[in-house]
Amino acid sequence: MLRRVITGLAVLASSLLGACEDAPVSTVLYSSGQASTYLDYVASRGALLVEPLNNPFSVGQTWFSETLAGMVRNSISYRTLSTTGDERRAMETKFRLRFVFDPPDGYDPRQMCQGVAPAEHQTRDHLVVLAVFCNDGEMEAAVRGSVIYPNQPGDKQFEALINQMIRQMFAPPSPGGP
Numbered sequence: 459m460l461r462r463v464i465t466g467l468a469v470l471a472s473s474l475l476g477a478c479e480d481a482p483v484s485t486v487l488y489s490s491g492q493a494s495t496y497l498d499y500v501a502s503r504g505a506l507l508v509e510p511l512n513n514p515f516s517v518g519q520t521w522f523s524e525t526l527a528g529m530v531r532n533s534i535s536y537r538t539l540s541t542t543g544d545e546r547r548a549m550e551t552k553f554r555l556r557f558v559f560d561p562p563d564g565y566d567p568r569q570m571c572q573g574v575a576p577a578e579h580q581t582r583d584h585l586v587v588l589a590v591f592c593n594d595g596e597m598e599a600a601v602r603g604s605v606i607y608p609n610q611p612g613d614k615q616f617e618a619l620i621n622q623m624i625r626q627m628f629a630p631p632s633p634g635g636p
Contacts, residue, residue: 482619484587484603486626487567493591493599496553497628498537504549505540506530511575514559514585515611520544525611526620530555533624552594561588567600583607585616589623599627 500506508527513519523543531541542548556570560579569576571592580586584604591599601623608616 480606480615482603482605482615482622484601484619484623484626487600487602488597489599489627490597492593494628494630496591496593496598497534497539500550500553501537501539505542505547507545507548507551507554508541508543508557509545509554510543510557510559511570511573512559512579515608517611522611526557529611529617529620530624533621534628536630554592556590556592558588560586567602568597571595571597585619587619587623589627591627601627 497506506527508523508530510519510523510526513522515522517525520543527541527543531539545551548554554571556573558565558567558570558575560582561576562578562580565576565588567588567590570588570590572595583606585607586602586604589601589603590597603619603623605615605619610616
């Protein structure tokens, strides 16, 4: 009986660890400390421009841009935010949230604020995502994340990764102090 309980616990622990390997992982690479303040400014003026510089899925670029913009909008819960993947609908185009998928190792995220996507992509068993918030060509924040390779943009793990990255990038100010 004790052996069955121990075996059951071992199987449970193993499956939980396996699920953790598939979970989204992200880390802040850089923050000026002003991204949330600038986001508040952009939100007061209109839609935030969300630009994927490449597309890892077999879907149209316009559709993917708008889908990604919707994920970003849904990730911010502490304020009302409009987003768009269409530069013509953005009010403050000097502020941009740019994404690169599967960049090669060593790719400098500051290049994204200049609109420079990597010339090549590194194929892995998981999707690597770089997100950078730009202010007039300067990097205000950068987050890198990864998740088991999704089949489509609507994949729950992919959405969870984007949500996690955006919340890290635009962490709301702490109540009562810095």
